[in-house]
Amino acid sequence: MDILRFATAGSVDDGKSTLIGRLLFDSKAIFEDQLEAVERTSRDRGTDYTDLSLLTDGLRAEREQGITIDVAYRYFATPKRKFIIADTPGHIQYTRNMVTGASTADLAIVLIDARKGVLEQSRRHAFLTTLLRVPHLVLAVNKMDLVDYSQERFEEIREEFTAFASKLNAPDLTFIPISALHGDNVVSRSENMPWYNGSSLLHHLEHLHIASDRNLVDVRFPVQYVIRPQRATDPAFHDYRGYAGQVAGGVLKPGDEVMHLPSGLTTRIASIDTYDGPVDEAFPPMAVTLRLEDDIDISRGDMICRPNNQPHAAQELEAMVCWMTDASKLSPRTKLTIKQTTRTARALVRDLHYRLDVNTLHRDESAQSLSLNEIGRVSLRVTQPLFVDDYARNRLTGGFILVDEATNNTVGAGMIVEAR
């Protein structure tokens, strides 16, 4: 059994909470005490149905105001797979939360109300999904019961969205007509839509192949921590020196020739160690410890790669940046701390090329700054080289966060588009 992480986008009106509630309920991930609590609160509020959004709205302010403030993580499992849902709200601070939820997602579900068709917000959701390079996108055309399960309506929406998606460089795209309220095509195939011969949503989630979405080609091992047991009880470990980290790309094997950055020195992998014994290979997302044949001065923030396949050692970065705070703005000359893989440096904003309107994809080149929830293309100069790849090639070596040096808050998320 493996894990699929997916993000859901949409607002209450689209039936997102109902859909999640149904997935959780039908897979028995909602427990009686949780359901009782929701039913009780629904009654207290005078709602005449069980408001499943209360399951995900965990904070008091959310319940009081009937809104979702933050990304909520939900879990369910079927005999095939474990699922982690990053449930992001549709309105408040939408972009910031969607970007956060999508950053780790294998798949995103964008909900469309069959009556309303492709709205501005559907386009925005789809755009953010592709910006964050979520490998699989599901367009769930919901409330099919309210359009008489019309194949014509479904096809109309599919065509309209496909036309839009072609501009986005959209990944694997799947359309599923559903009714979250009645359960059509959610867990099992609906008898109300005999014209639809694809999978139910859950079947699609269960069977989608995701293992090859990871970058298994470019070896990238950001050194996270150096293990040198100084008081090891076993004398065999007195001279032990291992480089611990999580594989960010490629497949490493003992005996492989590798290069250390920034030194450019090459050596071979002597052994790939874990607590449970040495392993024959390591690939994402494994967390392992490498021992190397030669003594090289290696510390946290360094990178191990293959001599003929190196990341860019870049001090000038071009990136799409999403600004995530209302306490300040991003503008040229802003100084920030940047964290990318295991390396931390200082960064200076050299230029803001344009601000992107996430609804129309219009580029505003006259923009002077980025405010909360705004996205733009930015040039950064960093104080020491970062070992980066284009985000499109590797989400782990191409993504970074920006930290405000006065407040210590995480204020921006960046995706490298061009490393020099």
Add this chain to the structure above:
Amino acid sequence: MLQRDYTTSQLDVLEAEAIHIMREVAAEFERPCLLFSGGKDSIVMLRIAEKAFWPAPIPFPLMHVDTGHNFAEVIEFRDRRAAELGARLVVASVQDSIDAGRVVEETGRRASRNRLQTTTLLDAIEDNEYDAVFGGARRDEEKARAKERVFSFRDDFGQWDPKNQRPELWNLYNSRIRKGEHIRVFPLSNWTELDIWDYIRREGIEIPSIYYAHTRKVFERDGMLLADSEFITRDEDEQLVEMTVRYRTVGDVTCTGAVQSAAATVEEIIDEIAATRLTERGATRADDRASEASMEDRKREGYF
């Protein structure tokens, strides 16, 4: 040629994520510590710590906030496990906080030291100057926790501000704090109760005996089975009955309920949990039943 399938099992993914988080903390903080209660989640967390730094010893101390109302079997287990690892165990005692006048013992039939723990915990963090504190909390436990970050920022007063959390993207964690502030770190955020048990089975991890079915004198209160104990005052109508029970969670004797169960092995426990219709906290924790937002309120004050 057949393409090698790089599918990774859910336990391997969760373990790798937790190891990454632990190493990140060890690399970026001056004085981390790991909260170890002898409960199943902290036991799993401790095993992850062993794995993350092997063959070096775990590079931070363990801390337990001891209410004095714990199950004896669990305290025995806690001490033995720490000794086996050669780890330093810091015990912060609620009784000491009471004796020092930092908190006042609750009185009455429902008296519990649950809430008092927060002061003891925060005092210990401050006295020891811990800047990162590992906790075994999981997001599936409770809905306030479902929204908490892996790196959860706490201000000078140890408070959690749910509306002002740092965004957390990819596997990048922001460890920047000022002196006096700290980060609670939850490496098991994405694990479910069933994952914990599957992992205990896979790894052959020892857990305290009270998780397995045993005979115990209990009485019923508010639909929960509480143990006969010197720390609980029973009403006249609360009759003791001998039953075969086990514990799904391990907290204070005063607020942790047992469940009737014959599950005597990890396999039987897994079968039981897979079939259960109640969350572990809903079934067995009086502290979470107090109100719709009781966990959120305690967390805001600095609770685990």
